[in-house]
Amino acid sequence: KMATNPPKLRTVISDNERLLKLKNAFEEKFGESPQFYAYAPGRVNLIGEHIDYCGYSVLPMAIEQNILAAVSVNNSGTITLANINPQYRDFTLSCSEEITIDRENPKWHYYFLCGVKGIQEEFGMARLAGMSCLVDGTIPPSSGLSSSSALVCCAGLVTTEANQKSLSKVALAEICAKCERYIGTEGGGMDQSISFLAEPGKAKLIEFQPLRATDVKLPDGAVFVISNCCVEMNKAATSHFNIRVVECRIAAKFLARARGLDSSRLLKLAQVQSELKASLEEMLALVDEVLHPEAYSREEICQGLGITSEQFSTTVLSSNTQHVTHFKLHQRAKHVYGEAARVRQFQSVCEGGGADSIQTLGELMKQSHASCRDLYECSCPELDQLVDVCLKSGAVGSRLTGAGWGGCAVSMVPSEKVKSFLQAVRESYFLPDPRRAAMEAQSLFVSKPGGGAAVLLEE
Numbered sequence: 001k002m003a004t005n006p007p008k009l010r011t012v013i014s015d016n017e018r019l020l021k022l023k024n025a026f027e028e029k030f031g032e033s034p035q036f037y038a039y040a041p042g043r044v045n046l047i048g049e050h051i052d053y054c055g056y057s058v059l060p061m062a063i064e065q066n067i068l069a070a071v072s073v074n075n076s077g078t079i080t081l082a083n084i085n086p087q088y089r090d091f092t093l094s095c096s097e098e099i100t101i102d103r104e105n106p107k108w109h110y111y112f113l114c115g116v117k118g119i120q121e122e123f124g125m126a127r128l129a130g131m132s133c134l135v136d137g138t139i140p141p142s143s144g145l146s147s148s149s150a151l152v153c154c155a156g157l158v159t160t161e162a163n164q165k166s167l168s169k170v171a172l173a174e175i176c177a178k179c180e181r182y183i184g185t186e187g188g189g190m191d192q193s194i195s196f197l198a199e200p201g202k203a204k205l206i207e208f209q210p211l212r213a214t215d216v217k218l219p220d221g222a223v224f225v226i227s228n229c230c231v232e233m234n235k236a237a238t239s240h241f242n243i244r245v246v247e248c249r250i251a252a253k254f255l256a257r258a259r260g261l262d263s264s265r266l267l268k269l270a271q272v273q274s275e276l277k278a279s280l281e282e283m284l285a286l287v288d289e290v291l292h293p294e295a296y297s298r299e300e301i302c303q304g305l306g307i308t309s310e311q312f313s314t315t316v317l318s319s320n321t322q323h324v325t326h327f328k329l330h331q332r333a334k335h336v337y338g339e340a341a342r343v344r345q346f347q348s349v350c351e352g353g354g355a356d357s358i359q360t361l362g363e364l365m366k367q368s369h370a371s372c373r374d375l376y377e378c379s380c381p382e383l384d385q386l387v388d389v390c391l392k393s394g395a396v397g398s399r400l401t402g403a404g405w406g407g408c409a410v411s412m413v414p415s416e417k418v419k420s421f422l423q424a425v426r427e428s429y430f431l432p433d434p435r436r437a438a439m440e441a442q443s444l445f446v447s448k449p450g451g452g453a454a455v456l457l458e459e
Contacts (some may be wrong), residue, residue, distance in 0.1 A: 011037075012456050019068075022134060024268055029198050034071055034074065036071055038071065040067050040150045040151075041063060041453065042147055043060045043146045043190075044145060046410060047399070050376055051188075051336050051340050051398070053188030054188070055209065058210070059205050059343050060194040062451065066138060067136075067137045067147070068425060069136075072161060073130065079130065081238065082135070084137075089105075095128045096127050106184070115151070115152045119165070122324075128163060134325050135151070143228050144233065144408045152192065159457050172192075177191075187318060197452055198450060199449075204216060221358060222358045222412050225422070226445055227429070228407050228438045229456060230443060233406030242320055242328075243321050247315055248332050252333075255333065257304070261275050284337050287334050331374075331377070332376060335382075364397065365399045366397050372404055376404075379400050383407070392424070393425050418446060422444060
């Protein structure tokens with residue numbers, strides 16, 4: 001099934017209010033009808049935070065919120081991008097000019113252009129088909145639900161379809177994961193993979209190198225509720241995210257050297273584990289043995305790795321982490337190996353499906369949040385407060401989801417408590433604050449696992 005291409009679905013546009021609205025807006029703007037539509041869903045990661053770029057499996061599900069685009073292909077020699085939301089400006093480029101993406105200035109259309117450029121390079125197309133494209137997104141931006149990756153995936157799918165090319169879901173996911181790096185985010189590929197590989201009603205265990213997705217059946221009797229702490233976090237505009245990527249890279253090199261491995265070619269904590277053929281428990285013990293909890297200075301790292309300060313800047317740091325002077329290696333590696341173990345446990349509890357499985361999964365989610373907060377330091381006071389409110393309101397487990405530093409929490413709530421849970425969270429977290437109260441409608445919702453990216457054709 002994984003080798004298949006994203007589906008092309010025949011749809012009666014007039015039966016769907018959102019599609020009809022998008023079609024009408026497209027006709028008004030471009031003076032013609034769309035030839036096809038494409039969408040890519042956002043996702044919520046149930047467990048496994050900040051470990052995909054270290055080489056470890058994660059456990060997300062797609063959500064119903066998505067990026068939807070209406071497209072017509074033409075001979076104009078230009079690509080015109082527009083957004084239903086007036087705060088995002090139109091953008092036009094010539095089909096023959098080279099696509100440039102400004103990392104210093106992450107505007108919405110640059111995410112779209114990442115997807116276009118990825119497909120263009122995959123097929124070595126000198127000249128792309130001209131097209132007009134109108135985008136409508138229902139994923140709250142900067143909320144940790146992967147709105148930016150969904151936009152890149154939607155653009156990759158649109159470009160493939162508009163240029164009459166064909167790619168499998170896996171190939172599209174891999175291309176979109178790579179090309180999102182043009183905007184400067186060194187992610188691991190989870191967001192793009194679930195956006196293409198999701199199936200309705202199922203979460204997925206996603207493994208990397210090679211990319212594969214395994215169905216995970218979530219327990220009956222509980223649902224997942226997403227709540228946004230209303231603090232925005234833009235990964236591309238800040239260096240928090242890439243600093244963690246670099247800290248994990250350095251930790252991997254220190255652990256490899258301590259065990260006599262060639263650290264120059266090892267970049268990921270998972271690679272060190274597989275070279276040593278060690279268990280995650282053994283890796284956690286190795287972290288305690290080799291790395292000290294105090295932050296490491298640049299000098300200490302260069303000395304420990306036997307490299308010059310210049311080599312450190314060019315081979316270890318990324319462009320937006322050159323300013324960092326101190327690195328926490330022990331805490332970051334400890335989080336990654338611990339979280340990787342929790343993902344495996346979460347999967348096996350779902351497979352076992354025992355009577356107390358909901359409680360056990362809830363415990364794993366709580367441990368995950370504590371590790372993100374204390375060891376990875378990717379939470380924020382509002383997220384911690386929100387997770388606390390969710391647990392007091394009846395969730396069996398709650399944790400930040402997505403990169404953190406703002407954005408959303410995901411909570412596992414017994415089905416019979418959902419109504420009272422939503423009311424309690426509304427009253428304790430959203431209503432006391434006018435700004436949060438205004439955002440509440442799109443910031444607190446029950447999420448069912450949705451399907452993956454698709455092309456829609458009008459019946």
